[in-house]
Amino acid sequence: MSVLTRDEAQTRAHLLDVHRYTIDLDLTRGEQVYGSTTRISFTAREPGATFVEVRPAALGRAVLDGQPLDTTAEDGRIRLDALEAGPHELLVEADMRYSHTGEGMHRFTDPADGLSYLYTQVCQSDAPLVFACFDQPDLKAEFAVTVTAPEGWTVLGNGISTPVEGSPGRWECATTPPISTYLMAVVAGPYHSVRTEHAGLPFGLHVRRSLAEHLDADAAELLDITRRCFDRYHEIFDEPYPFDSYDQAFVPEFNSGAMENPGLVTFRDEFIHRSAVTDTQRQSRGMVIAHEMAHMWFGDLVTLRWWDDIWLNESFAEYMGFQVLADATHWKGTWTDFAVNRKGWGYDADQRPSTHPVAPAPEDVPDTAAARLNFDGISYAKGASALRQLVSWLGPKNFLAGINAHFARHRFGNATLADFLDSLAGSTDRDVHTWAGHWLRTTGVDTLTPEPAAGSAPGTWQLGVRHDGSRPHRLLAGCYDRAPADPARLVLRDRVEIDVPQPPGTTAVTLPGPRPDLVLLNDHDLGYAKVRLDAESWTTVREALSGLPDPLSRAVVWNAARDMVRDGELAPASYLETAAAHLPHESDNAVVQGVLAFARTWVADRYLPAARRPAALATLHALSRELLDRTAPVASGAAQPPGATGIRLTAVRHHIASATEPGGLEAWRAAGTVPGGPELDPELRWLVLNRLVVLGAAGEADIRAEAERDPGATGRESAARCRAALPGAEAKEAAWQALFGPADSLSNYLFAATAQGFWQAEHLDVLQPYGERFFTDAPAVAERRGDSLAQFAVHYGFPAPLVDNGLLKRGEAALAAVRQPAFRRPLADQLDDLRRALAVRGD
Secondary structure, eight states: OOOOBHHHHHHHHHHEEEEEEEEEEEOOSOSSEEEEEEEEEEEESSSEEEEEEOOOSEEEEEEETTEEOOOOOBTTEEEEEEEOSEEEEEEEEEEEEOBSSSSEEEEEEOTTTOOEEEEEEOTTTTGGGTSOBOOSTTSOBEEEEEEEOOTTOEEEESSOEEEOTTSTTEEEEOOOSSBOGGGOOEEEESOEEEEEEETTEEEEEEEOGGGHHHHHHHHHHHHHHHHHHHHHHHHHOSSOOOSSOEEEEEETTOSSSEEOOTTEEEEEGGGSOSSOOOHHHHHHHHHHHHHHHHTTTBTTTBEESSGGGHHHHHHHHHHHHHHHHHHHSSOOOHHHHIIIIIHHHHHHHHTSTTOOOSSOOGGGSOBHHHHHTTSSTIIIIIHHHHHHHHHHHHOHHHHHHHHHHHHHHHTTSEEOHHHHHHHHHTTOSSOHHHHHHHHTSOOSOOEEEEEEEEOSSTTEEEEEEEEESSSOEEEEEEEEEEETTEEEEEEEEEEEEEEEOSSSSOEEEEEESSOOSEEEETGGGOSOSEEOOOHHHHHHHHHHGGGOSOHHHHHHHHHHHHHHHHTTSSOHHHHHHHHHHHGGGOOOHHHHHHHHHHIIIIIIIIISOGGGHHHHHHHHHHHHHHHHHHTSOOOTTOOOOTTHHHHHHHHHHHHHHTOOSSHHHHHHHHHTBOTTSOBOOHHHHHHHHHHHHHTTSOOHHHHHHHHHHSOSHHHHHHHHHHHHHOOSHHHHHHHHHHHHSTTOOOOHHHHHHHHHHHOOGGGHHHHHHHHHHHHHHHHHHHHHHOHHHHHHHHHHHSOTTOOSHHHHHHHHHHHTTOOOHHHHHHHHHHHHHHHHHHHHHTO
8 A cells, every 4th residue: 555645645636626525335245345435526627647545355446527447456546647627526436345453444243242333443544445535634525425234223424314214224424514534434333322412413422232331321421521511612612513413432442542523523432431430530531522522623624734734633632622621521630630641641752763843844744654653642742731831821812812713714624834823823912933933843852950049139039940952931830838837738838930931041030038848840730841859849849749739739740750760860769669658648549540550560660670670569569558548438427538439449450450469369359349349340350360360370261251251342352461461381372373473363452452461571581582573573463464553563562571681682673674654663662662761770
């Protein structure tokens, strides 16, 4: 398959004006292929030649203006030579292949009941796997879609879908306004639906039948969030919702979190919770709902022209998702979750060799293969952070005025960074173009360090800020004192707004009083920069971090400590000691969750030498035990600590993950409950069993018994994860063959689950040979199975527990030979993480 280059897209956009796609899909041809018939109405502005993309299992016929075309589709393209100026109609008939990797038309058969479900995922260059098209975002057109499905199925599309009277299984979707090819969507199958109406529009929730009871349990909450966010967007946007309905389909084996198809948002169906979850997880689900709804304007109404402007979609939706959820619902702490659980994604990506600007130069995104890789922590988390900084600098009123001007100018069209900046510039006297040059066109993370000193006048102190980096910052500096009666509690003295200019130069502000006990730069996390603590502030933090009154301030400190560990400025053991001292007093579960995840996954497994890992796990096990004790059920009428329910569930999960002896987990499993609760639901039962398998205390018989108890898709994936986690050489080889052997039989989710189970730090002796094999076997399977599996193979299959220089050298040698971008870039990132782990260890 050839990739589409930017030059080709520009040439084709100059030549063509595409009006309408009329698509007919036949989903009744069996389990391997389906029928796809596409009629494209378009105009050539002048005589010329171009091509249409289609990637079929078998191409039937292609007819242009009544004349048959050569149906030898080379590299997924059919040539359209000698086009005359004027209107044209192209007909393409093909058999298309169902996917099991989440690309094109994905087909899933639910092991719980044998029912099959289909959905499309055609972002960002996979539309030709479903229908013939001019597949680039700036050739928008109307879509009229009809579908023939098995009787009894539901069919959903971008427009309201209705059964065709007198034709069982036949469905017709209302014609859309002009949208891009990558946004066309169809969902089909015996889905269970919950429907309502809001603001005169039909709203729907849809899920496979085996999850029906769980959707029904959550439907009221999901619809309430949807209505509240919908109404909030109508408060802040002048442009009304631009489509005729709003369906949200929770679909199986979905590669992303969700996809913003106009009128038909698709989500991974793990968002329909079948086991207990924390309120933080519910908040995260709400954020994704708000994020995807923002795309109805940012991306669907006004769409990027080329993929260099991914940030115009994703950064905005990320920012609006967190902000609108906080504005419209009871979840007011969304930015704490962003700070401690999301922002590190951006910081980490921005310090790797693969970093790129939030808004890269168009020539740096030369084709769709390069563009696919930029759906990353920079386009999402860093971009959202930059926008938060922009809102702080412009003011919310001016920011929204610029956005609304942008929608009005480019509705149902395409726009670029320059267009957006011009819209913003009309709402403010600030120089947004220069701001964008500093923030959107540069790479890397600045570092800001406080340098408190005595003031030149009596009774004052001076806050200096050392700035290592390239861009200006507007941020808050929090000044905190220990409470006189309780030194473990910190009291806010002042929060000062500081403009840190672009280097060179230093910033100094003179403030009244003695220097505070803690100086916290970027308090409230309005900026995007690594912050450091001066020596006195770090001493205060070590003794009183949990005494900071605001969870967002605590999140900023935890991020500073995390960055110091990664940069080799704070010993990993010191991070663990700080966590052990202060997490037992933490009331915000997002903070508990983020700190424990970093401590368990990075500190214990990668940043500490193997010999020190048992002690680290013992620390985390004791810490989670203390959290369990603090959140134990209390006497009737007594108040639980704030956030206790969520913190308790988080503590249970990490108590399981950090166990080094099986006895306690075996007792929980036998009792079916954690003492004092919660009961072991399916998720917790699998977590316990997986850890027992890793520790050699459970085996195949236990896995088989649990799989029989939980026969659905999640149970099947959990069983695959457990089997790959078995410590024996025979089990490891079987798992390796399932992953990288010639059969290629695993779906995307089963592949991920097997890879997750395979690499266990407890099994280093048996795993050593597979480190070498990864660099030969994984590239081969990536080439065979395509881009999504390529990224899964690196993300989940990389030998992360093998932290040694030999593996790094072997990986660097292998990297030089890799040509597939979807494998090469994540491999380079994994090697950079390995290089950093070795540096933190001092190896």
